Amino acid sequence: MQSWVHVVEWRARGRRDQTAVRDDRGTALTYGELAVALERAAGGWAARGVGDGDVVAVVAKNSAAFLVQALGLMRAGAIPLFVNWRLSGRELAGLCDLAAPVAVVADPGFGGMVEESGHPFGTRVAIGRSAPEGWTPSAALDAPPPPRPAERLSSAGVFGLMHTSGTTGRPKLIPLVNGSLMRSLAGFAIEIGDQVAGSRHLQIMPLFHLAGFAQAMQCLLTAGTLIVHAGFEPKAVVDAFERDRVEFFTAGPSLIDMLVAEVRSRPERPDLGSLREIQYGSAPITPASLRAAIDTLGCRFRQIYGSTECLGFVSLLHPDDHRPDAPVLASAGQIVLGWEVRVAGPDGAEVPAGEPGELHVRGDGLFPGYWNDEAATAAAFDGDGWYRTGDIVRITADGYLHVLDRAKDMVISGGENVYPAEVEAVLAEHPAVAEVAVIGVPHPRWGEAVHAIVVPSRTAKAVGAGAEAGAGGEEGPPPPPEALIAWTRDRLAHFKCPKSLEYADALPRNSTGKILKRELRASRSGAA
DSSP states (O other): OOOHHHHHHHHHHHOTTSEEEEETTSOEEEHHHHHHHHHHHHHHHHHTTOOTTOEEEEEOOSOHHHHHHHHHHHHTTOEEEEOOTTSOHHHHHHHHHHHOOSEEEEOGGGHHHHHHHTOOOSEEEESSSOOOTTOEEGGGOOOOOOOOOHHHHHOOSEEEEEEEEOTTSOEEEEEEEHHHHHHHHHHHHHHHOOOOTTOEEEEOSOTTSHHHHHHHHHHHHTTOEEEEOSSOOHHHHHHHHHHTTOOEEEOOHHHHHHHHHHHHHSSSOOOOTTOOEEEEOSSOOOHHHHHHHHHHHOSEEEEEEEETTTTEEEEEEOGGGOOTTOTTTTSOOEEOTTOEEEEEOTTSOBOOTTOOEEEEEESTTSOOOOTTOHHHHHHHBOTTSOEEEEEEEEEOTTOBEEEEEOGGGOEEETTEEEOHHHHHHHHHTSTTEEEEEEEEEEETTTEEEEEEEEEEOTTBOOOOTTSOTTOBSSOOOOOOHHHHHHHHHTTSOGGGSOSEEEEOSOOOBOTTSOBOHHHHHHHTTTOO
């Protein structure tokens, strides 16, 4: 079984002088240079004792150096753990408890988060030519490559770890498997058809997410040129479309809306004639947004539905279905080759076609189970190998998949997954909170915003200026919403924190005591 290191070497043999990756930090590497750089990085890691099976945390924004270090670690036999750099130090510590990384490579600006985690990383590497005290600059991580045991590069095993925060608030680690992701991306290339050598791909999706990392690997697999931006900024993206003659781009629907607004705000229309396709996921696109995007951006669109656990995509809504009047536009498209699917009721039995239920999937692309978490793995699969996605769906007679409710009430804000139970657990630690429910409400910029509904405790004490958050014990009015939001911002990545918060006398529940979040969402659709 081939690895991603093999892919780079293969492309370097036939496309040595073609640009493989170029970033907005000023770095550009041909395929030949990328192959050499990852070998030298592997040698540097090996010289520091990092090798077979060692986990190394990667905490960095998108860059060419991110890819060099990730591929170099794979070449050395190590396993990169791709960390969302928006996490707090406490959250990073939770990931480290599961993965036990022996080293970390990070942008210098994230050194504080690394130190705050308290994890005893044996080696600390800072991306760039300079580093904080006690760290090594990645530019100095350069040594002759280590030996090449055949089993390292022919292994079908794990080449990386990505994380998710489960609805219990406990982090889970998802192993990435070479063969599964490679087959998925090869199939995607066949679906698209015109991603060819030299095609230009603009990367703004985070490389620590599968959507971002898979886009980068898709580009390398098809011998394209990857143009990497550290993050999303509408003006920079539109400028890149025009200047760099970008052909392929991936973003969420809310970001596409921002691009449309940027283009329409310019006194002179930019030349977007090179754009072939924009791929999007996380949610369907609305007819109004699609109409505006087609009119303004003038390219085809393709929706992707999948998950990190599925190591790729499960269904696609093809460009031909992207008509504003198409009845399937609200769907996630049709199941692709390689997957078995079933829709199950609460008792686990398959429901009739067209009826709602939980989507179960089975196929060679599935992840092997959560890393160091037998209980979570057992809960995710049934006895016949079906993976329980947690998404409530229906599949129509003509084979279109409709996602009716997001997995376990997840909120998607600006393309980031936010699990309400994790936010609820932090808010529940505050003495002024008796009960809490967190939901997503519409937001004009980010698609959804995190909103909290809190039932205050009867002994809540107001938290005013200069008072310590969490002080309590005597009856009085609850603290202002801003104080509870600040409480979460001290404990969570900021994208997870509520943008708004309200107090309520009670939360609606069903006969079994479960909070009816559907009712909360319906009555607060304009809360943001």
